[in-house]
Amino acid sequence: MAETTTSPRGKCLVVTPIPRLADTRPGAGLTRGARAFAGLASAVAVALGGAAAHAQQPSRDPVAAEALFKAARALVDKGDDAAGCPKFEASLALNPSASTQINIARCREREGKLATAWHDYQRALVLNRETAGEQRKRSLEEIANKAIAALEPRVPKLVIVVKGAPAGVEVQRDGTALPAAALGEPLPADPGPHEIRASAPGHEAETRAITLAEGETATVELTLRPAAAASAVNPPVKADEAPGGGTPTWAWISGAAGIALVGASVGFLIDDLSAISALREGCRDVPGGTYCDPGYDFASDNARKNRDFGLFVGLGGAGLAAMGAAVYGIVRSGSAKEPAPAPAAVALPWIAPSGAGASISGSF
Numbered sequence: 001m002a003e004t005t006t007s008p009r010g011k012c013l014v015v016t017p018i019p020r021l022a023d024t025r026p027g028a029g030l031t032r033g034a035r036a037f038a039g040l041a042s043a044v045a046v047a048l049g050g051a052a053a054h055a056q057q058p059s060r061d062p063v064a065a066e067a068l069f070k071a072a073r074a075l076v077d078k079g080d081d082a083a084g085c086p087k088f089e090a091s092l093a094l095n096p097s098a099s100t101q102i103n104i105a106r107c108r109e110r111e112g113k114l115a116t117a118w119h120d121y122q123r124a125l126v127l128n129r130e131t132a133g134e135q136r137k138r139s140l141e142e143i144a145n146k147a148i149a150a151l152e153p154r155v156p157k158l159v160i161v162v163k164g165a166p167a168g169v170e171v172q173r174d175g176t177a178l179p180a181a182a183l184g185e186p187l188p189a190d191p192g193p194h195e196i197r198a199s200a201p202g203h204e205a206e207t208r209a210i211t212l213a214e215g216e217t218a219t220v221e222l223t224l225r226p227a228a229a230a231s232a233v234n235p236p237v238k239a240d241e242a243p244g245g246g247t248p249t250w251a252w253i254s255g256a257a258g259i260a261l262v263g264a265s266v267g268f269l270i271d272d273l274s275a276i277s278a279l280r281e282g283c284r285d286v287p288g289g290t291y292c293d294p295g296y297d298f299a300s301d302n303a304r305k306n307r308d309f310g311l312f313v314g315l316g317g318a319g320l321a322a323m324g325a326a327v328y329g330i331v332r333s334g335s336a337k338e339p340a341p342a343p344a345a346v347a348l349p350w351i352a353p354s355g356a357g358a359s360i361s362g363s364f
Contacts, residue, residue: 065095072103081107098128098140105147114155114214115188121148156212157186159219162198166224169200186217198222251329254322261319265312272308275301 068091075084085107092100105120124144131137160183162169171178173189173196191214199205203224210220282296292298 059094061094065091065097065100068094069100069103076103076107081110096127098124098131098137098144101127102140102144102147105144109147109151112192113190114151115190118148118151118155118188121151154214155188156191156214157217158189158194158196158210158212159184159186159217160196161219161221163221163223166200166203169198169224171222172197196220196222198224200224202227247330247333251326251333254329255326258319258322258324258326261315261322263319265314265316265319268308268311268315272305272312275305275308279305 068087072084072087072091075081075087078084085104088100088103088107092104101120101124105117105124108114108117108120121144125141128137128140128144131140158173160171160173160178162171162183165180165183169180171183173187174194178187189212191212193209193211195207195209197205197207203226206222206224208220208222210218212218278301279298282301283290283292283298
């Protein structure tokens with residue numbers, strides 16, 4: 001079979017017959033429509049793969065970046081850093097350039113973030129390698145180098161030392177982990193407050209706070225104690241002792257119970273006096289005995305008088321004993337160097353038809 005094609009000038013060319021060999025590739029038996037669909041799918045896959053690869057690259061928009069740069073420059077010239085500096089950052093994201101990075105460094109410098117500004121100027125020198133035009137490149141390089149030279153003596157430095165650093169020690173500065181090689185080195189930091197935290201497996205973590213001034217070089221030393229040693233230095237507060245003064249809890253409970261018992265005994269004393277007054281009004285002594293007014297139930301008031309007096313004596317005695325034990329515990333806890341065993345004292349009031357009282361048992 002002869003194949004024909006058309007040249008760019010439109011002339012018909014006859015090509016020598018080309019024998020067709022049997023196609024043994026996978027899918028050779030597919031119909032024409034199936035082969036066309038497979039080819040279309042392959043083309044779409046290639047196109048999507050290229051689009052995905054393109055999407056992974058950072059987007060650059062020099063036109064928008066230039067517009068943002070001019071807007072930022074106008075705001076900063078008016079003294080509005082709060083609105084202008086973020087626009088410089090947006091411009092840098094769309095089109096990194098040395099001039100934009102220098103303006104961001106100046107923003108950080110005016111904010112007092114000297115170490116951050118120093119780093120931004122260093123980054124501007126790296127970006128300046130791609131600046132077009134030798135004269136402009138030299139101009140930007142000179143600006144960045146002068147700013148770096150002026151900032152270096154003002155930038156504070158922080159030296160972090162972990163004495164006897166145990167295995168697995170981790171040090172963080174303001175929440176950012178520092179590599180082990182950074183310990184003991186003067187690292188630039190912004191002026192102001194900073195927090196340093198060190199931790200290691202099996203050790204108590206230690207946190208320090210420090211405030212750096214311009215040009216200051218400060219050293220923070222941390223020592224991580226094993227967890228057992230830390231517990232020995234700061235023993236836990238006993239459950240029966242108050243966190244502040246060391247007075248045992250039982251002493252406060254005993255004192256409160258004593259006050260309540262004494263208060264109850266006073267109430268029974270008042271009722272006892274009332275019963276005595278009623279008996280004196282309803283009964284009187286006569287030759288040969290005691291005469292009570294007809295209809296007056298003297299037996300009830302007499303029983304009330306005896307019962308109230310017994311409760312007054314019993315509860316009052318128990319209350320005074322409990323208060324005495326509380327005073328003993330408070331005084332003993334304040335004077336003894338070694339913790340004394342808590343007095344195990346229990347006041348048990350009792351009531352009987354003919355009276356009442358209280359028994360105190362325990363050891364002091």
